[in-house]
Amino acid sequence: MRAFMLIPLAVCIYEIASLILPLKLPLWPRLLAGLLLLSGLAKSLLYKPTPEGFEIYELPYGVALWFAVVFNFVVVSFFLLLAKDAIWILWKIFTRESFPDYYAALFVFSLSLCATLYGTYEALKLPPVARHEVAIKGLGKDFDGMKIAMLVDIHTDELTNHNAVKKIVDRTNALNPDLILMPGDFVDGTVKARSHDLEPIRDLKAKHGVFGVTGNHEYYFDFNGWMKELEEFGVKLLNNENVVISSGDSRLTLAGLPDRTGGMMGKTAHNIDEALKDIPDDVPVILMDHQPGAARENAKHNIALQVSGHTHGGQIPIMYSLVKKINNGFVRGWYDIEEMKLYVSPGTSQWNGFACRLFDPSEITLFTLRCD
């Protein structure tokens, strides 16, 4: 057994003891429910280490969905069971009554099932468009009203497959954006496995082009292959680089940082000075940085707007505070940091590590720039 499976295994055993056994059912349905819970762990066995990162054994859509639902149930019910058992302890301390184990387990089971099914639906549905007007200091009048679409954390996989990506692309193109930004986490899987699924991004259309930066997940699966493939699909990756976009007499600088994971894995490291090298004076800068955690440092470099993703908005309420802490206080939405505006997208799709969203919808982000 792989060491990283020990924690989910312990969680499953806890859930069988606290959730399945108290249900007043014959032995065989309880055994079956326990085995179904344990089946969710099998997904961990599908990751195979390779010299370039990981490879994942390919699954049909239905099997991938099954694993997602079971794992989501394990996570959601775990938090609810902790609450139930905390109440059980207090009950035992402060009352002499017997605890209604059966009804408590039934309530947690039913609530977990509903939350799991809704959360999986919410994670997999076509993302709505989130529209934002953003005032940029020093923006030239020719860019007033410019539309920038942002797609981030697509995490293409068996569930976010070719059809799902095509629908996202069609919805994005229907917005008629002038510029499209893709700040990372395009895929989960090798080029061989996922290229067909991500290929619809080749059809993204914007007058000023499609630009991206790497996310941490680009380093986990065939990094060199994906860098070539993304360029082939028409995404200009900004790797500590910037470009100046012009419209009439107005100019705008777009800069991009590779994800900080690159430096940890022997690839190009995140370097803000390099990314902003030779930028023209008095031209506002929009920066793509996949993770929002370095935003306070980035804000010291006269940047008008930073766009990020990575956090998935916390995904479920109980994880929000943890995700906030890990990302230096940034989870989703707008933040003002000195003179810089930061927007953290909750992501455009789902992540198959935990394909569940509760009260945290994904989105296609559409910014409309305004002169400030």
Ligand SMILES: [Fe+2]
């Ligand atoms: Fe990420």
